[in-house]
Amino acid sequence: EAEVAQSPRYKITEKSQAVAFWCDPISGHATLYWYRQILGQGPELLVQFQDESVVDDSQLPKDRFSAERLKGVDSTLKIQPAELGDSAMYLCASSIRQGDNEQFFGPGTRLTVL
Amino acid sequence: GESVGLHLPTLSVQEGDNSIINCAYSNSASDYFIWYKQESGKGPQFIIDIRSNMDKRQGQRVTVLLNKTVKHLSLQIAATQPGDSAVYFCAENFFSGYSTLTFGKGTMLLVSP
Numbered sequence: 001e002a003e004v005a006q007s008p009r010y011k012i013t014e015k016s017q018a019v020a021f022w023c024d025p026i027s028g029h030a031t032l033y034w035y036r037q038i039l040g041q042g043p044e045l046l047v048q049f050q051d052e053s054v055v056d057d058s059q060l061p062k063d064r065f066s067a068e069r070l071k072g073v074d075s076t077l078k079i080q081p082a083e084l085g086d087s088a089m090y091l092c093a094s095s096i097r098q099g100d101n102e103q104f105f106g107p108g109t110r111l112t113v114l
Numbered sequence: 115g116e117s118v119g120l121h122l123p124t125l126s127v128q129e130g131d132n133s134i135i136n137c138a139y140s141n142s143a144s145d146y147f148i149w150y151k152q153e154s155g156k157g158p159q160f161i162i163d164i165r166s167n168m169d170k171r172q173g174q175r176v177t178v179l180l181n182k183t184v185k186h187l188s189l190q191i192a193a194t195q196p197g198d199s200a201v202y203f204c205a206e207n208f209f210s211g212y213s214t215l216t217f218g219k220g221t222m223l224l225v226s227p
Contacts, residue, residue: 004157033215040122042203042217043158055212091157099213101148105157 002026004106006092012112018080021109025074025094031055032069033103034077035091043091049075050098082113122201124222133191135221137204140185144206147180148215149189153200158217161189163207191223199225 005024013019025032035043047057051072069075089110093103127133150158164171164178171178177190187204201220207213
């Protein structure tokens, strides 16, 4: 069964360092999403791509966060510099088309900023 | 695995019981309402959705009820099994040029054998 892949699964970094997360969506899925989930809360959308284009990045803290999906397939989310408040689970999801209710989530990257 | 259920409302049931998980939503203009299940250490998994012009939809062992008058959504799970233990999130899908899923607060379901 096809799955969304994410790496690394866990990342520990010190504040002010740069971190990057990678996501490989299910093959053929045009839409890719990055979410942040704080422990005990629901996921919050950071950025949404349709193929290689950003559809919505209104909730992405652009002073320190960046995301790209250059070839419309896999994607990278970067944080530079990391802050203590960035500690969270970063989830990637994909869907066949924009607007689908069913999004397929990866296992996430657990980030701890010390 | 790690827990995503800290400080969450919790529903504890016995195996075989029926479970009802509730959710209050905020946006009357949402087009769809969706339920996701998140097991410990995993990403959320789609369960069922309901269009805003419907009030009930049934799936396999699950039923979603929508009451737009009071902005309330519920998920009923029949014959709850230990494998149903997870955190359940409701979500709203609002389309305005593009769609955005907004997740609500989760509820932890604990099923005892």
